[in-house]
Amino acid sequence: MDDRVQQPGKPPSVAELAAECGLSTRHFFRQFKIATGQTLTRYVADRKIDRAKQLLRQASPAIKVIAWDCGFDSAAAFSAAFRKATGLTPRQFREGVMH
Numbered sequence: 001m002d003d004r005v006q007q008p009g010k011p012p013s014v015a016e017l018a019a020e021c022g023l024s025t026r027h028f029f030r031q032f033k034i035a036t037g038q039t040l041t042r043y044v045a046d047r048k049i050d051r052a053k054q055l056l057r058q059a060s061p062a063i064k065v066i067a068w069d070c071g072f073d074s075a076a077a078f079s080a081a082f083r084k085a086t087g088l089t090p091r092q093f094r095e096g097v098m099h
Helices: 014-021 025-036 040-056 063-069 075-086 090-098
Strands: none
Touching: 014 025, 025 040, 040 063, 040 075, 040 090, 063 075, 063 090, 075 090
């Protein structure tokens, strides 16, 4: 499942993940929380930010490309989520890593 969540672009829907596991969405949510200690939403958000950090450690791609690659609808949505999670904008993070 981790591979599916970390693929570029939009993450899979809960229904898709539940179907792959042979569970109802409700049961999938419960089992996921028991197994990971996190909600699926928090888990996916953390994975997206982790992937963004990996990509931002490189001089390229552009931040808007990273936003799409990590499943955000826009660079603005990505920037807001990244700042909320890290306290830095994606550009500040990249500049701090590069220097």
